[in-house]
Amino acid sequence: MTHIETDVLIVGAGGAGMYAAIGAARAGAKRVLLVDKSLVGRGGATIMAQMTVAAALGEEAPDDWPLHLADTLAAGRGLCDENLAAVLCREAPVRIREMDGWRVGWARRDGHIAQVTAPGHSRPRCCYVDFLNTGPAVAATLRRRVSRIDAIRRVSNLIVTDIVTTGGEAVGAVALDQAEGEPVTIATNAVVIAAGGLSRLFRRNSASANMGGDGYALALAAGADLVDMEFVQFFPIGHLAPRLVGMDPIMWDPFRYKLGGRLLDGNGREFLADYGSDESTGYTTPRDIATYAIQKEVAAGRGSPHGGVYLSFTHVPRGDLDAAFGPVIERLARNGIDLGRMPVEVAPIAHYQMGGIAVDETMATRVPGLYAAGEAVGGANGANRLSGNAIPEALVFGERAGRFAAAHAKARRDGWDAKRAAPAVDAIRRLRDGQRGNASAAALLEELREVMWREVGPFRTAAGLVGAANRLASMRRALADLTVEPGRAFNPTLADWFELRAGLIAAEAVTQAALARQESRGAHQREDFPDTDPAWTCRQRVALRPDGGLALKAVR
Numbered sequence: 001m002t003h004i005e006t007d008v009l010i011v012g013a014g015g016a017g018m019y020a021a022i023g024a025a026r027a028g029a030k031r032v033l034l035v036d037k038s039l040v041g042r043g044g045a046t047i048m049a050q051m052t053v054a055a056a057l058g059e060e061a062p063d064d065w066p067l068h069l070a071d072t073l074a075a076g077r078g079l080c081d082e083n084l085a086a087v088l089c090r091e092a093p094v095r096i097r098e099m100d101g102w103r104v105g106w107a108r109r110d111g112h113i114a115q116v117t118a119p120g121h122s123r124p125r126c127c128y129v130d131f132l133n134t135g136p137a138v139a140a141t142l143r144r145r146v147s148r149i150d151a152i153r154r155v156s157n158l159i160v161t162d163i164v165t166t167g168g169e170a171v172g173a174v175a176l177d178q179a180e181g182e183p184v185t186i187a188t189n190a191v192v193i194a195a196g197g198l199s200r201l202f203r204r205n206s207a208s209a210n211m212g213g214d215g216y217a218l219a220l221a222a223g224a225d226l227v228d229m230e231f232v233q234f235f236p237i238g239h240l241a242p243r244l245v246g247m248d249p250i251m252w253d254p255f256r257y258k259l260g261g262r263l264l265d266g267n268g269r270e271f272l273a274d275y276g277s278d279e280s281t282g283y284t285t286p287r288d289i290a291t292y293a294i295q296k297e298v299a300a301g302r303g304s305p306h307g308g309v310y311l312s313f314t315h316v317p318r319g320d321l322d323a324a325f326g327p328v329i330e331r332l333a334r335n336g337i338d339l340g341r342m343p344v345e346v347a348p349i350a351h352y353q354m355g356g357i358a359v360d361e362t363m364a365t366r367v368p369g370l371y372a373a374g375e376a377v378g379g380a381n382g383a384n385r386l387s388g389n390a391i392p393e394a395l396v397f398g399e400r401a402g403r404f405a406a407a408h409a410k411a412r413r414d415g416w417d418a419k420r421a422a423p424a425v426d427a428i429r430r431l432r433d434g435q436r437g438n439a440s441a442a443a444l445l446e447e448l449r450e451v452m453w454r455e456v457g458p459f460r461t462a463a464g465l466v467g468a469a470n471r472l473a474s475m476r477r478a479l480a481d482l483t484v485e486p487g488r489a490f491n492p493t494l495a496d497w498f499e500l501r502a503g504l505i506a507a508e509a510v511t512q513a514a515l516a517r518q519e520s521r522g523a524h525q526r527e528d529f530p531d532t533d534p535a536w537t538c539r540q541r542v543a544l545r546p547d548g549g550l551a552l553k554a555v556r
């Protein structure tokens with residue numbers, strides 16, 4: 001069995017993980033291990049991000065980070081962790097300019113970095129590389145930087161299954177090497193969880209395959225708290241129909257920035273004004289309000305044929321369409337879509353998790369030696385995230401987590417204890433030799449996504465949430481009785497089993513927090529409690545009890 005020793009272990013190599021590795025190495029860590037369950041720098045959400053990166057650069061119009069903070073707090077509907085939000089807004093320009101120096105290629109206008117106004121931002125603040133290309137450019141730039149730093153060792157195809165603790169401190173991890181089907185143990189002085197979000201837990205989502213909530217499950221099991229888990233952002237205008245092959249379901253957003261576009265109900269009527277949003281000056285409606293409005297129109301029987309609403313650019317002159325969409329126009333034509341003549345159907349899809357691992361401003365959890373970064377962290381965005389705040393969150397929190405984890409690692413002695421890793425190692429060995437059971441993890445993953453979409457999606461009720469919580473708990477009990485096929489190299493049934501185990505606990509955290517919060521606020525909409533209740537201006541923390549259940553606590 002492979003055993004690796006390192007100073008700082010980083011779990012997940014998206015934007016947050018790669019910046020954490022750079023931050024740790026710059027802070028003096030001699031051995032930084034960056035691992036990912038897919039290929040380093042090519043999995044997760046970062047590489048899929050399309051456009052907006054919010055930072056108060058003031059290149060397009062006067063701006064400063066306190067103005068960005070004010071917008072972030074307003075969007076968060078009173079629930080942002082103000083300290084984390086301030087860190088995000090203050091340091092975003094530093095990271096964006098640093099990446100500019102690394103030639104990420106931020107789009108320029110008249111020699112300065114171009115910035116557009118995204119919904120909820122009070123001024124043009126979002127930079128981008130190119131429409132539909134920001135995430136790939138950010139990921140490629142960080143991959144290049146990481147590969148030039150000798151202290152950083154990169155390992156792909158490693159699923160971290162457990163964080164190892166001794167005396168309440170994080171001292172290592174156990175992982176499944178997918179290529180060999182073998183356990184790997186990792187001794188370290190600090191761990192950064194940068195494993196991204198959980199939108200893949202919902203049937204309709206914008207996610208890549210590996211955004212199934214692993215980071216939240218790892219943190220809970222290690223003794224850390226989660227916070228704000230009920231706040232899952234649903235991206236309002238995910239593509240619904242007609243069928244669109246080879247394109248991203250959230251591709252319409254950049255074109256809304258360029259051209260506005262109109263959201264219409266099934267009868268061709270604009271409806272956002274009915275929900276207090278005025279789009280006469282362009283694309284301004286925040287995501288929580290747009291999602292709410294679309295869901296309400298559909299529920300009232302005014303939806304489009306496939307159960308969404310229409311997004312129309314038919315009023316835009318053909319020349320403007322061609323200029324804005326460029327080569328995308330041809331790809332749409334290959335899918336039978338002519339935007340000059342027809343609207344498309346759109347509907348909300350799960351997109352981003354506002355909640356996550358509870359950390360302080362040094363990105364430290366309450367478990368000494370355990371840090372978190374990126375979308376895995378909860379709090380900065382409260383009940384609703386502004387467009388463009390997630391990429392800077394990954395970069396800013398990543399850099400900080402790496403830096404502070406390296407400082408912690410320097411001051412610590414090796415605390416590795418192989419005995420503490422043994423149960424996790426044994427679990428991998430037992431499962432990879434095969435297990436006969438009543439069902440497959442793949443089937444339960446499908447059901448999990450269906451349950452989460454139906455009962456814990458954009459609209460929630462007590463009855464639906466209770467039903468979901470019960471079903472999730474019984475699925476968790478069934479884990480011991482699932483079939484895992486014997487086989488070592490890239491055994492999908494083994495990977496599915498671990499994905500399901502993590503996904504179930506993350507899903508339970510979302511469901512129970514949603515059930516407890518008896519009000520509607522931001523992305524959390526309860527049909528049985530439709531109003532925002534000032535008494536609920538508090539955040540909920542979730543912890544794992546010794547019996548495996550979840551404990552919720554409201555904090556003010």
Ligand SMILES: Cc1cc2nc3c(=O)[nH]c(=O)nc-3n(C[C@H](O)[C@H](O)[C@H](O)COP(=O)(O)OP(=O)(O)OC[C@H]3O[C@@H](n4cnc5c(N)ncnc54)[C@H](O)[C@@H]3O)c2cc1C
Pocket residue numbers: 011012013014015016017035036037038041042043044045046047048049050051052053054134135158159160161194195196197206207208210211214215248250351352373374375376387388389390391392394
């Ligand atoms: C389609 C799409 C478009 C988006 N567009 C924008 C945008 O325009 N602007 C914006 O600000 N935000 C956008 N976002 C959100 C933003 O991209 C993410 O919030 C951000 O990139 C998260 O970065 P991260 O590093 O925290 O996580 P990720 O980039 O998701 O990386 C997490 C990594 O962890 C790995 N991992 C997970 N579990 C394990 C495990 N158990 N062991 C080892 N590795 C593991 C994954 O493979 C992955 O590589 C978009 C998201 C999506 C899905």
